[in-house]
Amino acid sequence: MCSKQMGSDDIGQWRIEYIPDKPPVPPDQQPTVDVVASPIDPKFANAIVRRLNQVAPLENLRHVKRVQKKCLEGGKAELSVVLCIVPDNGDLRGMPPDVQELISSYQLSTFTTKVCKYAALSKEEWEAQCKLWPTSYHPPTYNISGITGFSEDDSRSVFSFMKYAVELATSGNEWVVNAAVIVDPISSQVIASACDQVCHSHGSPARTSAEPRCYGQVAAISAKSDVNGRTDYDSLPQNASSNYLEQKGAVVSCLSPWSWAKKCAHQSSSSLWHPLRHAAMVAIESSAERDRQLFPGSGRSEDMVSEMDCAQYSAGSPAKRQKTEDLRFQVEIDEKRDVHSLQGPLEKPYLCTGYDIYLAWEPCVMCAMALVHQRIRRIFYAFPNASAGALGSVQRLQGEKSLNHHYAVFRVFMPQDTLRSVPIPLS
Amino acid sequence: MASSGEQQERCPAAAADSLSFMELAVQQAKLALESLEVPVGCVIVEDGKVIASGRNRTNETRNATRHAEMEAIDVILDHWHRSGLSATEVAEIFSRCILYVTCEPCIMCASALSILGIKEVYYGCANDKFGGCGSILSLHIARGFKCYGGIMASEAVSLFRDFYEQGNPNAPKPHRPRAAQASS
Numbered sequence: 001m002c003s004k005q006m007g008s009d010d011i012g013q014w015r016i017e018y019i020p021d022k023p024p025v026p027p028d029q030q031p032t033v034d035v036v037a038s039p040i041d042p043k044f045a046n047a048i049v050r051r052l053n054q055v056a057p058l059e060n061l062r063h064v065k066r067v068q069k070k071c072l073e074g075g076k077a078e079l080s081v082v083l084c085i086v087p088d089n090g091d092l093r094g095m096p097p098d099v100q101e102l103i104s105s106y107q108l109s110t111f112t113t114k115v116c117k118y119a120a121l122s123k124e125e126w127e128a129q130c131k132l133w134p135t136s137y138h139p140p141t142y143n144i145s146g147i148t149g150f151s152e153d154d155s156r157s158v159f160s161f162m163k164y165a166v167e168l169a170t171s172g173n174e175w176v177v178n179a180a181v182i183v184d185p186i187s188s189q190v191i192a193s194a195c196d197q198v199c200h201s202h203g204s205p206a207r208t209s210a211e212p213r214c215y216g217q218v219a220a221i222s223a224k225s226d227v228n229g230r231t232d233y234d235s236l237p238q239n240a241s242s243n244y245l246e247q248k249g250a251v252v253s254c255l256s257p258w259s260w261a262k263k264c265a266h267q268s269s270s271s272l273w274h275p276l277r278h279a280a281m282v283a284i285e286s287s288a289e290r291d292r293q294l295f296p297g298s299g300r301s302e303d304m305v306s307e308m309d310c311a312q313y314s315a316g317s318p319a320k321r322q323k324t325e326d327l328r329f330q331v332e333i334d335e336k337r338d339v340h341s342l343q344g345p346l347e348k349p350y351l352c353t354g355y356d357i358y359l360a361w362e363p364c365v366m367c368a369m370a371l372v373h374q375r376i377r378r379i380f381y382a383f384p385n386a387s388a389g390a391l392g393s394v395q396r397l398q399g400e401k402s403l404n405h406h407y408a409v410f411r412v413f414m415p416q417d418t419l420r421s422v423p424i425p426l427s
Numbered sequence: 428m429a430s431s432g433e434q435q436e437r438c439p440a441a442a443a444d445s446l447s448f449m450e451l452a453v454q455q456a457k458l459a460l461e462s463l464e465v466p467v468g469c470v471i472v473e474d475g476k477v478i479a480s481g482r483n484r485t486n487e488t489r490n491a492t493r494h495a496e497m498e499a500i501d502v503i504l505d506h507w508h509r510s511g512l513s514a515t516e517v518a519e520i521f522s523r524c525i526l527y528v529t530c531e532p533c534i535m536c537a538s539a540l541s542i543l544g545i546k547e548v549y550y551g552c553a554n555d556k557f558g559g560c561g562s563i564l565s566l567h568i569a570r571g572f573k574c575y576g577g578i579m580a581s582e583a584v585s586l587f588r589d590f591y592e593q594g595n596p597n598a599p600k601p602h603r604p605r606a607a608q609a610s611s
Contacts, residue, residue, distance in 0.1 A: 273514055284490060365535075365559075366534075369559075370492045370535050373485075373491035374490070374491045403563075
């Protein structure tokens with residue numbers, strides 16, 4: 001799903017799509033249950049349904065409508081009703097006696113049919129379900145940090161940072177590379193940003209290629225300085241669109257991580273290259289350096305020491321301020337807000353807890369696991385990575401339950417003309 | 428210690444060599460432990476000679492990706508770069524290198540080793556939470572490297588145990604599942 005090319009209906013609008021922990025089931029392949037049903041005379045419908053709800057309630061199929069109405073030619077309607085689930089052994093004589101009695105008293109002619117086993121999670125699933133047998137659908141009303149939708153303000157912020165990341169990816173003039181921007185969503189501050197440094201002399205934007213081996217020199221750019229240092233739009237490809245970028249993606253490290261030797265083969269011996277310096281890895285390094293600069297000392301604080309990243313048994317980390325569990329992101333934000341107001345903005349971060357990362361391309365498995373280690377809260381990417389993407393395209397790391405941290409993953413769809421028209425972050 | 432006959436048959440490298448290189452990796456892990464880091468260490472071996480070593484530095488750097496493997500890889504890449512080797516030459520040398528590491532490489536490190544095209548990996552104990560060489564994902568299979576586990580696993584596990592016992596005296600008693608046996 002997330003590896004598909006952008007379709008024509010994707011072009012017009014900014015859009016954020018949640019990439020779930022499990023691969024989505026195609027709407028027409030949802031699990032089903034066999035039920036016994038029968039056409040009924042409309043004038044007995046009320047009585048029959050009332051009786052069935054007493055003697056054979058559909059306990060685990062509450063989303064399934066009891067009655068199906070089919071419009072026949074001439075405007076006449078035919079009603080059918082679900083009597084009960086087909087007994088385990090498939091033998092209809094195993095139906096509840098009360099149902100059998102109902103069948104004989106109304107002289108029903110039963111048939112078996114399929115209904116969907118689980119309630120629909122999306123409109124598409126619901127529409128597919130109703131082709132089998134009508135169900136009800138209740139769109140989710142809760143909201144957990146974007147998983148079921150973003151507020152207008154939050155969306156605008158996501159779009160600006162994504163635009164910034166894609167701009168970074170294209171700002172090298174010659175090559176399009178991957179770019180990563182780590183953001184503190186509470187302050188809308190850019191914590192670190194970086195481009196691929198696999199083939200360094202080609203890969204990085206002017207801002208970072210000035211220094212040799214610029215490990216972490218991009219630390220702590222504020223949103224303001226991003227505006228000042230923003231790329232000249234004229235240097236962007238005039239027809240910059242997602243398809244264009246995907247075509248030019250040949251040097252994006254996460255798309256073809258194994259071909260570094262070929263990519264860097266023609267580099268002069270003095271040029272800098274490193275097979276593992278993908279944008280996300282460099283951004284993590286920058287954010288760590290920023291941490292060390294802003295909060296010198298105490299690198300061996302208790303919460304660090306109790307951290308466990310390498311072995312098969314995990315110690316609890318009681319000192320950890322924000323415990324990250326699957327879908328509890330909103331709670332974390334609220335906690336963090338409180339902490340900010342109490343202790344001021346310079347509270348020492350624990351790795352990248354609470355931070356988001358914006359990537360032009362879906363990361364490879366090395367980068368995706370690095371972002372687990374560094375405790376990133378949410379990942380936004382613009383373009384799927386069908387050859388090596390680890391967040392839905394090839395692997396789906398966000399669904400690996402054994403990991404000790406889980407982030408939420410989103411794909412951001414961009415309109416064709418965005419690179420030239422949307423203003424950069426705001427402060 | 429996993430130097431059983433079966434292990435010798437499975438490991439192309441001579442068992443005695445494996446053990447002596449793994450001893451060096453354990454020494455690195457002990458250095459990490461002394462620095463209050465998660466005790467994982469490794470060495471990279473080319474043609475029977477240790478060319479790099481590394482140990483976990485995640486706390487010191489506040490960069491949770493600075494695992495022993497990444498440290499050792501950066502040491503040797505930096506050396507080769509200064510020696511003026513080309514990317515093609517570096518790729519060729521990596522294809523002859525063997526990594527000895529006290530704990531199964533995590534998903535990130537296993538992927539990195541696959542990207543580099545390393546020849547073989549020998550590890551100590553399995554990594555049931557993050558392992559990328561069979562425990563969680565099997566990144567060594569498709570575009571990877573030969574991988575053998577269980578070499579000096581008990582030493583590796585005992586270092587982890589020491590880490591938790593010395594690591595954080597102020598913390599409440601952590602939940603500590605029993606040490607799992609290393610794979611194979």
